[in-house]
Amino acid sequence: MIILAATPIGNLGDATRRLVEALENASVIAAEDTRTTQRLLAALGISHRPRLIALHDHNEKAKAGEIVDLAREQDVLVLSDAGMPTVSDPGYGLVAAAVEAGVAVTALPGPSAVLTALAVSGLPTDRFTFEGFVPRKQGERRSAFGALTNEPRTMVFFDAPSRVAATLQDMAHVFGADRRAAVCRELTKLHEETVRGGLAALAEWAAEGVRGELVIVVEGAPQQSIDFDTAVAQVGALVTAGARLKDAAGEVSAQTGHSSRELYQASLAARGKPDTAG
Known part of the structure; x- marks a missing residue:
């Protein structure tokens, strides 16, 4: 089978017993960088x-x-x-090929920069979205952030220290200067640091220069303050655009705070159809 194994993101002490046993017994290892794997074997x-x-x-x-x-x-x-592997790292193509070929795939859970940053950010963790690496060019960054303007879930991004100041400035421009965020630096390492605040304040902090591996966590958009009838109209618009009624009600519910069930029922009534869900 294919065994995806999580390795430490900084602190070698986070290597799990299962990882060590797998490394000791493996006959073949597919590695992103064989030199890094050789150093890991030696360190363990x-x-x-x-x-x-x-x-x-x-x-x-x-x-x-x-x-x-x-x-x-x-x-x-x-x-x-x-x-x-596969989370902003190589492996997805391999897993897809294995699944297509009927070869079993499993994983050895372990350290995750995404989940570690989310946990220490101080921002809501009940629902979140991982957006991967931030685009390098400003135009592409602002376009990507613009598509996330109304995203209600907490957002997690990877970024390079050389670009983080510009990234935070663009985030402040698109999401708003006071949108809460956290920059997590050198997670699990000796100089681990998490800086929290509004995006504009974080951009000012980062302008002095930042070092190390970074994860940026940004608060989701506040729920829109719209009345129920407008929310029902939004559900109808999504359905007209091709969405399933149940999915559309759930999406508008997440954005507005109105009950998904009530939006569903009201939308059915507006369309003149009986409730056959139950």
């Missing part, structure tokens, strides 16, 4: 030397078939440089 005191296959963004499409074929006969351990 593992003398076992499995076969290492490089699996990164530039060769994953070409290598996936070979690795899937290997996994028909033996377990193949898949590692990224840090955290869980």
